[in-house]
Amino acid sequence: MKTLINQTLILLGMFFLGGFTACAQKDQQKQVAKTTDHMEWNKLTKEEEDVIVHKGTEYPGTGKLLNNTQEGTYVCKRCNAPLYNSSSKFESHCGWPSFDDAIPGAVLQIPDADGMRIEIVCAKCKGHLGHVFIGEGFTAKNTRYCVNSVSMNFIPKAQKAP
Numbered sequence: 001m002k003t004l005i006n007q008t009l010i011l012l013g014m015f016f017l018g019g020f021t022a023c024a025q026k027d028q029q030k031q032v033a034k035t036t037d038h039m040e041w042n043k044l045t046k047e048e049e050d051v052i053v054h055k056g057t058e059y060p061g062t063g064k065l066l067n068n069t070q071e072g073t074y075v076c077k078r079c080n081a082p083l084y085n086s087s088s089k090f091e092s093h094c095g096w097p098s099f100d101d102a103i104p105g106a107v108l109q110i111p112d113a114d115g116m117r118i119e120i121v122c123a124k125c126k127g128h129l130g131h132v133f134i135g136e137g138f139t140a141k142n143t144r145y146c147v148n149s150v151s152m153n154f155i156p157k158a159q160k161a162p
Helices: 002-038 046-052
Strands: 072-076 082-085 107-111 118-122 128-134 143-147 152-156
Touching: 082 143, 107 128
Parallel strands: none
Antiparallel strands: 072 082, 072 152, 107 118, 118 128, 128 143
């Protein structure tokens, strides 16, 4: 009888010890994910979040970067990753800033769910930027990255990008 009680106590001890260890591992995993999710992202306004996170679109002709002609770099509003150089910006008269080239590796192209357009997102944080159109003939590169101003910040050439 004494042996049965000892075995039961040992089993109960192992059960509780295993449960505590598993909980501690889960808490550590959550902490790491939380840290990496928010470490590099900037706080967004409601309008910025509607476009960058929820894939919205700003009204055409309203973006603060639409008519910007300064030299510099356009960076992601969410994570500060460089996206476009001012030398690739051109006037397409579409109502949004247009670029015929992205900084290599900075922008990902993803087919829209409707299959009609190709969405562009920041390669670093996957924030929505706009859409890319090929074959319109606006520039020699025959590409138009149509980008929401609200998805970007502009860093003038005199300043260094973050």
